Amino acid sequence: MTSDHAARLLAWIEQDRDRIIAFLQDFTRIDTCNPPGDTRGGAALIARFLDAHGLAFRTIAPKEDNPNLVATASAAAPRRHLVLNGHIDVFPIGDRSRWTRDPLGGELADGRVWGRGTVDMKAGTTASLFAYLYLSRLIGDTAGRMTLTVVSDEETGGRWGAEYLTEHLGAEVLGDCVLNAEPSSPHTLRFGEKCMFWLTLKVRTKGGHGAYPHLSASATRIAANLIVALAEVETIRPTLPPHVSALLARPEVIDAYDRGLGRGAAEVAQRVTLNIGTLSGGVTVNMLPGECDIGVDIRLPPGVTSAQMMDAVQRICARFPEVSIELPPRTPVDPTLSEPAHPMVGILQDTVERLAGYRPAPVISLGGTDCRFWRRRDVPAFVYGPSPEGMGGTDEGVRVDEFLHVVRTHTLAGWQWLSGAQPAGVQSG
Ligand SMILES: [Zn+2]
Known part of the structure; x- marks a missing residue:
């Protein structure tokens, strides 16, 4: 039954391939640079998409030019609640004369979609949006509930986005597991961050x-x-639970760090x-x-x-x-960590192995994401997304094959979680 559903999900993604890519191109063409941070155009594009597919949503805009969208779909008696989170805003373009591609062009060339924010994280947010669309069609067959949170100010700290939602909307947006497609490199998944x-x-x-x-x-x-x-x-020196230290010391984890983030990244992540x-x-x-x-x-x-x-x-x-x-006006905060033995880690690894033939290594992120707001409220949150190369630099462009791989991974992993399946090798209860 499960494999039949997975096959249907993959078939939908395959049929929609061009549409998914075109959406990312359109999204890239809307200027959502932050600062200055007016993300209304990007939010409107996503709102039109949700409307066009009959998916109900709410707009939460504590700051007028930073609207956030929240959509929920649920089975009749949900036992699990998955949150898909992504951000609309992107880094500023910087010196435009140093770009050889139009930063707001969304051009599809040489196997990539080019433009500011394609890597961080319009590709990831698009992946969450399409995963939400496909999973909402099957939500009645699951044991779960699913919430999409698309937020507007990740690049400037999340005050009016993820922080606001997790503070004010409670269980509606907290869920019991978060999937986020910020750039991570397809060879790693992130369960904590500095x-x-x-x-x-x-x-x-x-x-x-x-x-x-x-x-x-x-x-x-x-x-x-x-x-x-x-x-x-x-x-x-950090004090980490022994099983986390042991995990981070594994050769395959160090290797995945070095491959994804450059030699030395594994060491920097832990100090x-x-x-x-x-x-x-x-x-x-x-x-x-x-x-x-x-x-x-x-x-x-x-x-x-x-x-x-x-x-x-x-x-x-x-x-x-x-x-x-x-000190800066806002109180210093602590780094966050989710449990690397959480079933979602195994689900993501199994899913990527099935799709691409390798198992992504669980790592701690060097940079920050909105996942921290959920982790601080004890909701496990995990990041799996495209390569971070080019992120925030000139000529940013996301590889189309990686982008579609992230769409498939989030859709299938979301399905596994919502249907209550356990990853191979993880005991239930
Ligand atoms: Zn980001």
């Missing part, structure tokens, strides 16, 4: 004439010493990193600087909390009386 810990360190001294260093300390020289001392934060993103101080060469500001970008892996990091930063800064710490 998080940002940003702060500005301000060094203030009296300052003065460059020839009179006996009268004031130099803010830039203190900053230089402080930066060297700050590197100590990179020695803080604190420090980036001095900005540094500004001094007015002119012969003056002794009285001010220097350091923009610090620390990334925390799961197993290191923001409170732990704050403590470490304060201890280091205490050695420099001229230094004060300034």
Whole structure:
């Protein structure tokens, strides 16, 4: 019975191949760059799609130019609730003259759909949308309920999108498992992610004439010493459950990281990193600087909390009386982790093996996604999407074969989850 349904789902995707690609092209042609972040055009395209297929939805727009769409389909007595989540907004285009393709062209050439946001994540959001369409046709045959959440401000932190929905709509959007198609590389699936810990360190001294260093300390020289001392934060080691550490140490997982994200990614995923993103101080060469500001970008892996990091930063800064710490307006948050032994991980691996002949490795993401908002509310959330190559850069373009593979994977994995099937090798109960 299940295999018959899977065959039908795959047949629909095959029949709709050109339509699915055309939708992604149309979606790419709508400017949803954030900033500035007006995503109404992208939301309207998705709303028209849902309307055209008779799929009911609600628009939730706590901020007028950032509408979010929420659609739900359910079997009569659902025992499971799957959430499909994607975002509409994309990175800014940047310097247009450096693009050789039209960033808003949605051109189909050389096996890719080209344009800003095709990789991150218009391909993924399109995959969720079509998975929702196909699964809604069969929802009556499942034991589940399914909710699609399409949000508008992932690139700027999710305040009016995923964070708002998970905070205000409760069970309607929380579900008990989330699938998201942010870029991951088809060889990995993501069950956790690092998080940002940003702060500005301000060094203030009296300052003065460059020839009179006996009268004031130099803010830039203190900053230089402080930066060297700050590197100590990179020695803080995460505390992870032993089975998670063991999983991340497997050779096939390290190999998948390196292949998808470049050599060294496996190591970076599990440790604190420090980036001095900005540094500004001094007015002119012969003056002794009285001010220097350091923009610090620390990334925390799961197993290191923001409170732990704050403590470490304060201890280091205490050695420099001229230094004060300034935090961004929003409270620092912690990295998030879902259980890698969750059945959805096995379902995704089985599905990809069936479709493409390999099993994606479960990994922790270096960057952030909206999945964190669900994980913080104890809802397991998993990411499986196309290669991140070109994401946010010039000439961004998603491979059509990867895109369609992601459509198939999310549709079939969603079906497996909703129908209550267990992946091979995972015991129920
Ligand atoms: Zn994204």
